[in-house]
Each structure stands twice: as structure tokens, then as C-alpha cells.
Amino acid sequence: MLDIKFIRENVELIKKAAVDKHIACDLDRLIEVDKNRRQLQQQLDALRTQVKEDGQRVGLLRNPKSTAYKAEIEQGNSEADIRAEAERLQAGLSELKPKMKALEEAEGPTLNEFEQLMLTIPQPPALDVPVGKDETENVELRKVGEPRRFDFEPKDHVTLGAELGIIDIERGVKLAGTRNYILKGDATLLQQAVLRFAQDLMVQRGFVPMTVPVLVKEEVMYGTGYFPSGRDQAYLCERDTLSLVGTAEVPLTAYHTDEILAEADLPIKLCATSTCFRREAGAAGRDTYGLYRIHVFDKVEQVIVCGNGEEESLKFHHEILQNAEDVMQALGLPYRVVNVCTGDLGMGQVQKFDIETWMPSRDGYGETHSASRFHEFQARRLKLRYRDGARKVRFCHTLNNTVIASPRVLIPLMEHYQHEDGSITIPEALRTYMGGRERIERV
RNA sequence: GGAGGAGUGGCCGAGCGGCUGAAGGCGACGGUCUUGAAAACCGUUAGGCGCGAAAGCGUCUCGGGGGUUCGAAUCCCUCCUCCUCCGCCA
Numbered sequence: 001m002l003d004i005k006f007i008r009e010n011v012e013l014i015k016k017a018a019v020d021k022h023i024a025c026d027l028d029r030l031i032e033v034d035k036n037r038r039q040l041q042q043q044l045d046a047l048r049t050q051v052k053e054d055g056q057r058v059g060l061l062r063n064p065k066s067t068a069y070k071a072e073i074e075q076g077n078s079e080a081d082i083r084a085e086a087e088r089l090q091a092g093l094s095e096l097k098p099k100m101k102a103l104e105e106a107e108g109p110t111l112n113e114f115e116q117l118m119l120t121i122p123q124p125p126a127l128d129v130p131v132g133k134d135e136t137e138n139v140e141l142r143k144v145g146e147p148r149r150f151d152f153e154p155k156d157h158v159t160l161g162a163e164l165g166i167i168d169i170e171r172g173v174k175l176a177g178t179r180n181y182i183l184k185g186d187a188t189l190l191q192q193a194v195l196r197f198a199q200d201l202m203v204q205r206g207f208v209p210m211t212v213p214v215l216v217k218e219e220v221m222y223g224t225g226y227f228p229s230g231r232d233q234a235y236l237c238e239r240d241t242l243s244l245v246g247t248a249e250v251p252l253t254a255y256h257t258d259e260i261l262a263e264a265d266l267p268i269k270l271c272a273t274s275t276c277f278r279r280e281a282g283a284a285g286r287d288t289y290g291l292y293r294i295h296v297f298d299k300v301e302q303v304i305v306c307g308n309g310e311e312e313s314l315k316f317h318h319e320i321l322q323n324a325e326d327v328m329q330a331l332g333l334p335y336r337v338v339n340v341c342t343g344d345l346g347m348g349q350v351q352k353f354d355i356e357t358w359m360p361s362r363d364g365y366g367e368t369h370s371a372s373r374f375h376e377f378q379a380r381r382l383k384l385r386y387r388d389g390a391r392k393v394r395f396c397h398t399l400n401n402t403v404i405a406s407p408r409v410l411i412p413l414m415e416h417y418q419h420e421d422g423s424i425t426i427p428e429a430l431r432t433y434m435g436g437r438e439r440i441e442r443v
Numbered sequence: 444g445g446a447g448g449a450g451u452g453g454c455c456g457a458g459c460g461g462c463u464g465a466a467g468g469c470g471a472c473g474g475u476c477u478u479g480a481a482a483a484c485c486g487u488u489a490g491g492c493g494c495g496a497a498a499g500c501g502u503c504u505c506g507g508g509g510g511u512u513c514g515a516a517u518c519c520c521u522c523c524u525c526c527u528c529c530g531c532c533a
Contacts, residue, residue, distance in 0.1 A: 041493055045502045052502090055514040059461035066462075086513090093513040260453090260490080383491095391472085393490075 001380040002121055004034060010124075017124035020131050020342035023229075030117040037114050040107045047100050054089045061086040119228055122347040123377045129351050132341030138354065139341065144325065145334030147358045152420040156361030157411045158290045161187060163422045164442050167291070167407075178288070179280060179295045183407060186440045190426070191298065191406040193433035194413070195273050198300040198327050198404035205323060207271040207302055212251035214274050215242045220254045223382035225348035225374075232281045244277035249400040252303040254382055260393060261386040267306040267316060271403060274299065291407040292366065300403035305384065308376065308394045313350075317373045320401035321353050324369045327404055330429040333412050334358040336365050348377035355402075360415040368409055371401035 007014060011027055018025050060068035061082050072082050130139045161167025166187035172180040183191055203209050221227040221234065221243050235244040245251060252270045261268075276299050287293035302323060304316045321337070328335050340352040352372045356365035376395040379385070384396045417425040423441040426434050 038493065041502080045493065048502060051513075055512095056462065058513055063461075068462080090513045097513085385490095391488090 001118055001377060002123065003376075003380070004118070007031075007121060008034065013124055014121060017122050017342075020125065021122050021345055021347060022133075022343055023120075023122045023347050025120040025122065026117065027121070030114070030121065033110060033114045033117060037107075037110050040103060040110060044100070044103050044107065047096060047103070051093055051096060051100070054093055058086050058089050058093075061089075116228075119222065119381075120347075123350055123375065125342050125345055125349070126351040128339070129345065130339060130341040131343075133343040135340070135344045137341045138338040138344060141337045141339050141353070143334075143336040144329065145332070145358070147334050148360070148416055150360070154360050154415060154418060155422065156290065157414045160414050160418055160422060160424065164424070164440060166190075166440070169290070176295070179293065181291055181294060181407070185443075186434075187407070187410065189434055190410060190413070190430070190440065193426075193430040194331075194404055194406050194409060195298055195300055196433050197330075197430055199271065199273055201327060201330070202271040202300065202302055202323065202403055205269075207269040210252065210255075210270055210272045212248055212255075212272045212274060214245050214248070214251070214277070216245055216251060216254070217242060220250060220257070221245075223257060224250045224253050224378050225346065225381065226250065229347060233279050235277045235279060245274070246278045247276050247299060247400075248272040248274035248301040249303055252301060253305070253378055253384075253398050253400065256305065256384050256396075257382045259384065261305075261384075261396070263307065263386050263388050266386055266396070267304050267312075269302070269304050271300060271302045274301070276405075290361075291411055294407070297405055297407060299405040301400060302403050303398065303400045305379075305396045305398050307386065307388070308397055310375075313373050313375060313397045313399065316397075316399050317351070317353070317371065320399055321355075321371045324355055324371065324401050324403060328355065328357060328368075331409075331413065331427050332429075333409075333416055335368070340370075346372070348374050350375050350377075357409070357412045358416070359412050361411070366408075366411070368405065368412070369402040371399070373397070373399040 002014070007027075008031065011031065015027055017023075018027070057068065060066040061072070063069055069082065072085075073079075077085075130137065132138065155163075158167065158169065162169075164186065166183065166185045168182040168184055169180075172182040175182075199209055215237065218227060218241055221231075226234065226246070227243075234246060237243065251274075252272050255270065256268070276297050278295060280293060280295060283293060302320050304320060306312050306316050325335070325337070335355050335357040338354050338356060340354055345352055349372045352370060354367050354371070355369035357368040358364075359366045375397050378398045379395040384398070385393050386396055388394050413427070414424050417427065419425070423439050426438055426440060431437060
């Protein structure tokens with residue numbers, strides 16, 4: 001959410017942002033509703049002032065001990081006069097009631113529409129975000145590591161997993177439908193190793209590990225910007241008006257909702273390992289093969305809540321990106337970093353850097369991480385604030401990035417480290433989490 | 444799930460129809476004092492929205508929503524949360 005004052009003064013900028021981001025919003029209507037809203041408030045405020053002042057005077061005139069009453073007596077007014085004055089004021093106020101009621105009834109829907117519209121206004125992207133229609137126009141920033149050249153015909157992760165007896169997609173689908181899977185034996189251990197390794201690295205870097213709810217209230221989904229527009233991507237437990245989160249970013253970012261933090265508390269660095277649930281609505285037919293695009297997965301996520309400043313935000317954006325790159329480097333996987341273009345940005349994101357990891361079976365890079373910064377966008381929705389040095393209340397900035405998501409990362413991991421016989425080398429960084437073993441082999 | 448009790452400012456706690464956005468205390472911040480610190484004393488210390496260049500002014504908010512009333516933190520309805528006891532249970 002943006003500041004309505006900012007919106008009023010930057011209508012054209014935001015219209016352009018909406019076009020570039022492919023987000024539908026009715027800015028003209030918002031401006032109009034905002035105008036109505038302020039007008040109604042001014043009228044109501046004036047009436048309320050009168051009701052308050054006169055109403056209070058009625059009370060005073062009815063109380064012989066009040067100074068106002070005594071003043072009336074001193075001015076030579078009789079008790080009857082004073083009583084009459086009170087009656088007169090009260091009658092006048094009674095007449096005001098229908099007028100106020102009418103205004104209040106107009107204000108309700110206006111406020112409601114105002115809030116709905118405000119939720120649809122996108123955050124303008126940073127200046128160095130490339131304008132583009134979709135992910136094909138993301139701009140590569142750098143490549144790290146070389147895709148491995150095989151001297152044999154490499155297998156894909158599905159084949160490797162099936163032959164090793166550690167990935168069972170068929171039965172996953174049997175139990176839960178398309179885009180489901182079952183990890184078994186060493187794949188389960190490998191996934192847990194990867195998650196634990198990633199979490200340990202984050203803890204080492206000062207992030208507080210958390211266990212968070214994955215089934216959250218709607219307001220949390222709205223607050224982080226996933227609702228209303230992404231509602232069809234979430235699994236809803238409608239009976240309980242709760243939603244399954246698609247990422248731990250949601251509960252982590254919302255952790256300090258409706259609080260005013262001390263500046264000394266910032267930056268707040270949190271991470272959580274959680275299961276993530278995604279409907280993948282609208283992705284029918286896309287990435288249907290293997291473990292790439294699935295409904296349920298586990299992820300370690302990192303979130304930073306920092307002070308309100310462009311520079312600070314940028315600094316932390318690079319920090320969370322670096323954290324993820326360090327994980328990939330420790331795993332020895334080749335990847336590249338892309339500057340995500342406007343058409344592929346979410347509505348709250350100022351800028352997003354994706355890490356795409358080399359996946360031999362795709363003969364290309366596939367997204368494994370997504371590092372975003374939001375400025376105040378989420379903080380405003382969540383009422384996530386702090387008091388600065390001048391004791392002024394300001395909105396925080398928020399950022400987040402994947403640390404590692406599995407099983408997607410098992411794709412490059414298994415494929416990159418495979419041997420001709422179908423066994424897989426366990427990268428060194430993970431061995432302590434795999435009982436010191438060096439290889440996954442068929443048992 | 445059943446039966447009771449309670450929700451007031453950063454915290455504790457008064458108020459139970461009218462000059463109460465809210466006494467008092469604690470904490471925090473600023474100042475006086477002090478060689479420094481403590482103590483003592485003085486002062487400041489809610490957020491949202493609107494108007495305004497600003498100072499400031501207005502309004503809303505005492506768990507949320509609705510109602511009664513000229514007037515509600517105070518009365519009524521409803522929902523939520525927390526605590527205690529009982530039941531069930533990983």
C-alpha cells in the first residue's frame with residue numbers, strides 16, 4: 001500500500017507502474033473516492049464538534065454545581081431560564097441527528113471502496129528495473145560457476161530418483177493428485193540436510209530462526225500483499241477463514257504487525273523453515289514434469305525489517321542476495337543472477353533479483369531464489385512501524401529472499417552431482433547432515 | 444466441547460452516564476543538582492484521519508463491531524482474545 005498523499009501527487013507515475021507491471025487498477029476512481037471521503041469527513045467533523053460542545057453544555061447547565069451553571073446564575077438568569085436553555089440546545093441536537101446519520105451512512109461505503117481500491121495500487125519499481133513483458137525479458141546480471149559438461153548421457157532427476165528408489169512421483173499423485181510427490185529414504189534425508197544447512201548458515205549470520213504458523217488469517221495475507229490479487233494462488237480453509245501460506249515470508253514479515261518498534265531494534269533479521277503451499281492456478285500444463293513446479297514444498301526463508309531509507313533497503317537487499325548466493329556456492333552449484341523486469345514483478349515489489357540455478361535436464365537455468373525489497377509497501381498494510389531518532393513514527397522497510405527451497409533445489413543438486421552409474425555425490429557442505437556419507441547409491 | 448472470570452495508554456492500575464484521551468504509579472526521554480554516578484526535584488511521554496506552508500486546530504479510537512442517549516471507557520446486544528476448573532487429546 002502506498003501513501004494516499006503520495007498517490008495524489010504522483011498519479012502519472014503510478015499509472016505507468018501499473019501498465020509496466022501489468023496490474024489493473026482504477027486510479028481515477030481512487031482519486032475521486034478519496035475526494036469524497038475527505039469531504040464527508042470534514043462535514044462530519046464539523047457536526048461532531050457541535051454535538052460535542054453543545055452536548056457538554058447541556059450537561060453543565062443541568063448540574064447546579066458546575067461553574068457554567070453558577071456563571072449563568074451570576075449573570076442574573078433564573079433556574080427556569082437555564083433549564084430552558086438546556087432544553088433548547090438538546091432539541092437542536094436532536095434535529096442534527098438525522099443529518100449526521102445520513103452522512104455516516106454515506107461515509108461507510110465510501111471508506112470501504114477507498115480501502116479496496118488502495119489495496120490494488122502497485123508500488124512503482126526502482127529506476128534500474130528493466131521494463132519488460134514477462135520473465136523472458138529479465139536481464140542477466142552475472143553468472144557464477146560453469147555448467148558441468150558430462151562425458152556420458154546424464155539422466156534427469158526423475159529418472160535418477162526413480163532408479164535410486166528415493167523419489168516416487170506416481171504414488172504422490174495417487175495420494176494427492178497432480179503436482180505431488182513423495183520423497184523416500186536418501187531424498188528425504190538430502191532435503192532435510194539442505195534445509196538444515198541453509199538454516200545453520202542463516203543463524204550464523206545473525207538471523208533468528210523461528211517456527212511460524214503456515215495457516216494464517218486473511219488480514220496477514222492482505223498485509224503482506226498476497227491478497228486480494230493473489231487469492232487464487234492460495235489454498236483457503238474457508239470454514240475457518242484461514243489460508244495456507246505459500247511462503248514463510250508471510251508470517252515472518254507480519255510478525256510485528258501493528259507494532260511500533262524502537263529504532264534500536266532494527267534491523268530485524270528473521271528466518272524460518274516452513275512448508276509452503278501453492279495452488280499453481282493458471283499454470284496448467286507448465287512445468288508438469290518432475291519436482292520443479294509442485295503444490296507443496298519446504299523452504300528456508302529470510303526476512304529483514306529495517307528502517308525507512310532507500311540506501312538502507314538497498315544494502316540489505318544485497319545482503320540477502322549474498323546469503324543465498326553463498327548457499328549455492330557452498331553447494332557448488334552453477335547459477336546466474338537476474339534483474340527481474342517490470343512485467344514479472346509483484347505489485348508490491350520495488351525490485352527483485354532472482355537466482356537461477358543450472359539444471360542439466362532443462363539445459364538451462366531455472367529459478368531457485370527470489371530476493372525482493374518492498375520499501376513501505378508491506379509495512380503500511382501491516383502497520384509495521386518504528387520511532388526514529390526524532391521520535392517520529394515511520395513505516396519500516398521490508399525485504400525477503402529464499403535461502404533454499406526443496407525439493408526444487410534437489411533438481412540441480414542430483415543432476416549436477418550424478419555419476420554414470422546413477423549414484424550421486426553428496427556435496428561436502430551437506431555431509432555432516434548425512435551421517436558423513438559421500439554418496440547416494442542404490443541400496 | 445461444558446462452566447465461570449477478565450480485557451483501559453510501553454507496563455501496572457483508577458474510573459462504571461456529562462468540563463475523562465482518560466487520575467495515580469512504574470518505565471522511558473529531556474533538564475536542574477553532582478567531580479562523575481545514584482538519589483531528589485521539574486518537565487515531556489499514544490495512534491489514525493482531516494484542514495494547514497508551519498505552529499496548530501478538529502475528529503475518531505478505553506479488545507472488534509452494532510445499539511440506546513443531547514452526551515458512553517461507563518448501559519444493552521454480538522463477536523474475538525486471555526485466564527481458571529471439568530472433559531477430550533498429539
